[in-house]
Amino acid sequence: MDNHEHEILQNLISESGSYRSLFEYHPDAIYVMDKKGNYIYTNPGVEKISGYTIDTLEHVDRSKIFGAERIEMRSPYLAEVLQGKSVQFQTHIYHRQGHLIDLDVTYTPIVIDEEIVGIYGIAKDITARNDVEQKLVEAERMYRLISENADDLITCSDADGMITYISPSVEKILGFLPSELMQTLSTDLIYAEDILQLEPPFQSRKAVQIRCVCKNKTYKWIELTVKAIKDENGVTVQYMGIGRDITARKESEEQLRKSEERLALAQSIAGFGCWDWNLDTQELVCSDKFLEILGVESPSAKLLYRHFLTMVHHEDRDKVRYAFRQSVAQEHVNIECRLVDQHHQIKTVHIQGTLVADDNDGTRQIVGTIQDITESRLMEDLIRESERQYRMLSNNTLDLISSHTADEELSFIYTSASVKKLIGYEGEELIGKSAFSFYHPEDYQAVRDYIKWITEMPEHSKSKTVHYRFQHKAGHYVWLESTATYTPSQIEGIAGTVIAVSRDVTDRKLAEQRLHESEQRYKSLVEYNPSGVYSFDLQGRLFNLNPVAEIQSGYDRTRLKNTYFAELIHPDLREEALNRFNRAKMGMPQNYETVLVHHTGHQIEVNITNVPIIVSGEITGVFGIATDITESKKYVEQIKKISDEYNLILSSVSEGIYGVDADGNGIFLNAAASSMLGVTKEEFIGSPVRDLLMHTRSDGEPYAATHHPVELTMQDSISRRVTEDVFFRRDGSSFFASYQTNALRDREKIVGVVVVFSDRTNEKAIIEAKESAERAAYAKSQFISMMSHEIRTPMNGIVGMAELMLDLDLNEEQASYIHIIRQSGNELMQIINDIMDVHRLENGNVELEEELFDLRELIDDVYQWFLPTAQSKYLVFDKHIEQEVPKLARGDMPRIKQVLVNIIGNAIKFTEKGNIHLSAGVSYLSQDQGMMLNFQITDTGIGIPADKLSELFHSFSQVHPVMNRRYGGTGLGLFICKNLIELMNGTIGVNSQEHQGSTFYFSIPLQLA
CATH class of the missing domain: 3.30.450.20 (PAS domain)
Incomplete structure (x- = not known):
C-alpha cells in the first residue's frame, strides 16, 4: 500500500x-x-x-x-x-x-x-x-410435522362469513389449497339445503352435519362445530369452526340404516369414543377411541366403572359420579370434565349418553360417546386473547381511522376520535364531504391511482401506502400516510367502502429530506450491519431501518415506518428507553440494555446504542443500534459480577480481607490482612486457612469446628457479624478483632466465604469516651428542647396579646409601646427558631426532601418578597437569571428559599444606599449529572473587615458588637446557611471590602426534572 x-x-x-x-x-x-x-x-x-x-x-x-x-x-x-x-x-x-x-x-x-x-x-x-438457530431449526421441524399432519379441518371467518383462515388439511379433505379459499364466503362451500343449519340463531359449539363441495365437484359430509366469537357488547365479530370428514361414516349409516338401533347409534357417532355401561354388572365396554383418549393400552375393551372414576380429575370426580347417578332417573347424561391419562396428561372431554332398556331380558344400559375437546378449549382461549389485544390496540391508537364511499367523491362516512388532534376538524364536520376537497391539488392523481389500485387488487391493498397533503382546519397542509382496504358492496348499484388508516408524517418528510445525503453516504454500513440499525426523527418516529432490524422486530419495513420507537420496547422499560432517547437528542451518546417485543410476542434482550444524527452541525435525529444479547447476557453478567467482586475485595482498604474456598483453602488476601496477620499472600493462597489462622472467642475459648462463623456461613450463606474475638498472628501474638463473614456465590451455589475484619485493640477507650460524649449531647439536646418549649409558650401568649391590643382604641404612645412588644417578641421567637435550627444541624437531625419545583418561580417569589423593603430604603434591587437555568428542578425547595431569604435579608439590612443585585446561573447541565446551580448576591453596603471574614460562618459570630447593636441579629443566620448548603453537597463563600460592599455566592447541585 x-x-x-x-x-x-x-x-x-x-x-x-x-x-x-x-x-x-x-x-x-x-x-x-x-x-x-x-x-x-x-x-x-x-x-x-x-x-x-x-x-x-x-x-x-x-x-x-x-x-x-x-x-x-x-x-x-x-x-x-x-x-x-x-x-x-x-x-x-x-x-x-x-x-x-x-x-x-x-x-x-x-x-x-x-x-x-x-x-x-x-x-x-x-x-x-x-x-439458538440450531434450536429454532428443530422447533420449526416439529411445528411443520404437527401442522401438516392435522386431520381435522379448522376455519375462521369474519362476521359476514368471509373465510380468513383455513387449515392445510382442507387439501386432503376437499382438494382445495388454503390460498384458493381465502376471502371466500364459507357458504359457497356448503350445499344450499344444508346452509339453514348454520343460519342464526344456532347453538354455539353444537355439532351439525353438512355437505361441502369438493374441488372435483363432488361433495363430502362434514361434521362441523361452530363457535361464535363476540365482543364486549355481545355482537358477533368472528366465527370459528372445527370440522371432521364423516363421509365414510355417513355412507356406512346409509348402508346400515335398517340394522339394530344400538349399532346404528354407535355408527352415527363414529370418530368419537364410544362406551356401553351395563348398570347391572357395572362394566364399561369401550371403543378403541375411548381407550385412546384415556391413554389406556389394554387388549380388553372392558373396564369397570369404578376404575374409570379413578381416571377422572379429583376436582371433577364428585360431579361425574353425581351425573351418572342421575342418568338412571333422567335416562340421559351430558357432562364436561377433565381426565388424567396414564401419562399424567390432563384432557378435557365431553361425555354424553342415553339410557337403553332391553325388554326381553330386562337389562339396562347407558350407551354414549366421549369426545376430546382439549384443543377446542385451547383455541377458544387463544381467540379471547386475540380479541383483548385487538380492543386494546383500537382504543389506544393515535392514527386516524376513517371510512369513505368508494366512488369519485371518496366522501367521509366515519372518522375516529383522533381526527381533531391530527387535522383539527371534529368528526361531524367531515361526514358526507368529499375527501378530495381537502387534498392538495398536486396530490389528486396520486390518491386516485391508489384508490384504483386497491379496488382492482384488494388482496394486495395492505402492501402499499399513499402519501399526500391534507389541509388542516387552521389552513396549513399536513402530510399524511395512509393504508386502505376496499370492501365491495353486496348490493348491486351501491358503491363499496374504503377503510383507511392514516398518520401524520410531516416531520418525517422533513427529516427524510434533510438526511437523504447522509443516508446515501453510509447506506452500505447500515444495510450490511449485523446489528439492527434504526433511524428515528426527533419525535422518536422510525423512518429507516436495516434488514436485521426487520428480523429482530418481526415486522417488515413498511409496517415499521413511522412507528414510535417505544412501541417496540417492553412496556415496563419504556420510561427508561425514553429518558435515554432524550439524552441522545441532547448530544449525549447512550448505551444500555432493554427488551424488544417481537411481532410474535416473544421477548428479545438487546444492547442499545443511541447516538445523535448530526447534519450540518445540527442534531436531526437519533440512531438506534440494537444487538441481540439474549443468549450472551447471562454469561456477560456473570463475568462482570465476578470481576466486580474481585476488584472490590482486593481494593485498598484499611480493613483486613481474606477469602476461603469451599474446601477451606485460602483464595485471596489483601495487604491490610497480610500486615495484621503476619502472613504473606504466597503463604496464604492455596493453603488450609485453619492451619494458618487461629482465632477464639473473646474469653479465649476455641470454636468447635461445626460452630465456627466461617463454617456456618459456608453452610447456610447467612452473613454473620462478630464484634469481639481474638485473632492470633503467625508469630503467636494476638489482638482483639471485629469481623463479618459473607458468602461467595456462583449461580446460586456457595463457592466460598469472604471475611472482613479490623483491629479493635485500641478502640475500647475511644468507645467509652464516645459514649460519654453522646450522653452529654443527649442531655444538651433535652435541655434545649425543653427550654425552647418553655420559652416559646409564654412568648406566643405575649405576641398574641400584643396583636389583640393593637385592635383596641389606643393613643399614639400606647400603640408605639405595643408595636415594640410585638416586634421584640417576634425577634425573640426568630432567635429561638435559629437556635433550634443550629441544634438540629449539629445533631444531624435535618433531613432534606427532594421534590419537583419551579426554580424560576422560586427566585422570582423571593425577589418580589424583598422588593418593597428595598424600595422603602430607596435601594435599587434587581435580578438576572441566565437563559440556561431550567424551569423545573428536583431538590429541597424550602431550604434553598431559607438560604436566599437569609442572605438577601442581610444585604438589605446592611445597605443604606446604592443597589443590591441577585443573579442565578448554571456551571454544567446534563441529564446524567444534573446541574450545578450558582447564586450570587452583591450589595454596596457596609462591607466586612478582612480580618473578620474567617469568623463569618461560625455560630454566634458577630463582626462588630457595636454594629450588631445597631442592626440587630444573633450571628446564627450565616452559620445555618453554610450548614444547609453543605448538607445539600454545595459550597458557600464571600468576597467583601469594608465600606464598599459584599458579594455572597453559593452553589448547589440539583437534579433535572
Whole structure:
C-alpha cells in the first residue's frame, strides 16, 4: 500500500464527522484495512470481541488468530471485495485468551473518487446465536410435522362469513389449497339445503352435519362445530369452526340404516369414543377411541366403572359420579370434565349418553360417546386473547381511522376520535364531504391511482401506502400516510367502502429530506450491519431501518415506518428507553440494555446504542443500534459480577480481607490482612486457612469446628457479624478483632466465604469516651428542647396579646409601646427558631426532601418578597437569571428559599444606599449529572473587615458588637446557611471590602426534572 492511499484512509477516519460516534459506540467490531488486509483502524468493539487492540494486531502472528490451517482463509474474500463487491461470510477466530469465537463478517470496499483505497470490515460475535438457530431449526421441524399432519379441518371467518383462515388439511379433505379459499364466503362451500343449519340463531359449539363441495365437484359430509366469537357488547365479530370428514361414516349409516338401533347409534357417532355401561354388572365396554383418549393400552375393551372414576380429575370426580347417578332417573347424561391419562396428561372431554332398556331380558344400559375437546378449549382461549389485544390496540391508537364511499367523491362516512388532534376538524364536520376537497391539488392523481389500485387488487391493498397533503382546519397542509382496504358492496348499484388508516408524517418528510445525503453516504454500513440499525426523527418516529432490524422486530419495513420507537420496547422499560432517547437528542451518546417485543410476542434482550444524527452541525435525529444479547447476557453478567467482586475485595482498604474456598483453602488476601496477620499472600493462597489462622472467642475459648462463623456461613450463606474475638498472628501474638463473614456465590451455589475484619485493640477507650460524649449531647439536646418549649409558650401568649391590643382604641404612645412588644417578641421567637435550627444541624437531625419545583418561580417569589423593603430604603434591587437555568428542578425547595431569604435579608439590612443585585446561573447541565446551580448576591453596603471574614460562618459570630447593636441579629443566620448548603453537597463563600460592599455566592447541585 502506497503512502498516498494510507494517508487517504487516515483522513477518512479522522473526518468521519457525526458518524465517528457510530463507529466508537458500535457494539460490534468495526475496522479499516488496507488493500493487503493490514489493519489501519479498529473501534473498541474489536478488542471486546477478540481481546486485541490495534497495536497488538500489528505484531501478532496471524496463525494465533485464524489458526494455522485457516491463515489464508481471508484471501478469496479480500480479492472479491477489491473488485468492488461487498462480501459476507462466516468464520471463526481464536480469542486472545485462547477460546473459539464464531463470527459473521462483512467486507465493504472504501471507494474514493471511483478508486478502491481500502476495506471496511464489520464482525459480529454469533457464537451464542448459532446455538439458538440450531434450536429454532428443530422447533420449526416439529411445528411443520404437527401442522401438516392435522386431520381435522379448522376455519375462521369474519362476521359476514368471509373465510380468513383455513387449515392445510382442507387439501386432503376437499382438494382445495388454503390460498384458493381465502376471502371466500364459507357458504359457497356448503350445499344450499344444508346452509339453514348454520343460519342464526344456532347453538354455539353444537355439532351439525353438512355437505361441502369438493374441488372435483363432488361433495363430502362434514361434521362441523361452530363457535361464535363476540365482543364486549355481545355482537358477533368472528366465527370459528372445527370440522371432521364423516363421509365414510355417513355412507356406512346409509348402508346400515335398517340394522339394530344400538349399532346404528354407535355408527352415527363414529370418530368419537364410544362406551356401553351395563348398570347391572357395572362394566364399561369401550371403543378403541375411548381407550385412546384415556391413554389406556389394554387388549380388553372392558373396564369397570369404578376404575374409570379413578381416571377422572379429583376436582371433577364428585360431579361425574353425581351425573351418572342421575342418568338412571333422567335416562340421559351430558357432562364436561377433565381426565388424567396414564401419562399424567390432563384432557378435557365431553361425555354424553342415553339410557337403553332391553325388554326381553330386562337389562339396562347407558350407551354414549366421549369426545376430546382439549384443543377446542385451547383455541377458544387463544381467540379471547386475540380479541383483548385487538380492543386494546383500537382504543389506544393515535392514527386516524376513517371510512369513505368508494366512488369519485371518496366522501367521509366515519372518522375516529383522533381526527381533531391530527387535522383539527371534529368528526361531524367531515361526514358526507368529499375527501378530495381537502387534498392538495398536486396530490389528486396520486390518491386516485391508489384508490384504483386497491379496488382492482384488494388482496394486495395492505402492501402499499399513499402519501399526500391534507389541509388542516387552521389552513396549513399536513402530510399524511395512509393504508386502505376496499370492501365491495353486496348490493348491486351501491358503491363499496374504503377503510383507511392514516398518520401524520410531516416531520418525517422533513427529516427524510434533510438526511437523504447522509443516508446515501453510509447506506452500505447500515444495510450490511449485523446489528439492527434504526433511524428515528426527533419525535422518536422510525423512518429507516436495516434488514436485521426487520428480523429482530418481526415486522417488515413498511409496517415499521413511522412507528414510535417505544412501541417496540417492553412496556415496563419504556420510561427508561425514553429518558435515554432524550439524552441522545441532547448530544449525549447512550448505551444500555432493554427488551424488544417481537411481532410474535416473544421477548428479545438487546444492547442499545443511541447516538445523535448530526447534519450540518445540527442534531436531526437519533440512531438506534440494537444487538441481540439474549443468549450472551447471562454469561456477560456473570463475568462482570465476578470481576466486580474481585476488584472490590482486593481494593485498598484499611480493613483486613481474606477469602476461603469451599474446601477451606485460602483464595485471596489483601495487604491490610497480610500486615495484621503476619502472613504473606504466597503463604496464604492455596493453603488450609485453619492451619494458618487461629482465632477464639473473646474469653479465649476455641470454636468447635461445626460452630465456627466461617463454617456456618459456608453452610447456610447467612452473613454473620462478630464484634469481639481474638485473632492470633503467625508469630503467636494476638489482638482483639471485629469481623463479618459473607458468602461467595456462583449461580446460586456457595463457592466460598469472604471475611472482613479490623483491629479493635485500641478502640475500647475511644468507645467509652464516645459514649460519654453522646450522653452529654443527649442531655444538651433535652435541655434545649425543653427550654425552647418553655420559652416559646409564654412568648406566643405575649405576641398574641400584643396583636389583640393593637385592635383596641389606643393613643399614639400606647400603640408605639405595643408595636415594640410585638416586634421584640417576634425577634425573640426568630432567635429561638435559629437556635433550634443550629441544634438540629449539629445533631444531624435535618433531613432534606427532594421534590419537583419551579426554580424560576422560586427566585422570582423571593425577589418580589424583598422588593418593597428595598424600595422603602430607596435601594435599587434587581435580578438576572441566565437563559440556561431550567424551569423545573428536583431538590429541597424550602431550604434553598431559607438560604436566599437569609442572605438577601442581610444585604438589605446592611445597605443604606446604592443597589443590591441577585443573579442565578448554571456551571454544567446534563441529564446524567444534573446541574450545578450558582447564586450570587452583591450589595454596596457596609462591607466586612478582612480580618473578620474567617469568623463569618461560625455560630454566634458577630463582626462588630457595636454594629450588631445597631442592626440587630444573633450571628446564627450565616452559620445555618453554610450548614444547609453543605448538607445539600454545595459550597458557600464571600468576597467583601469594608465600606464598599459584599458579594455572597453559593452553589448547589440539583437534579433535572
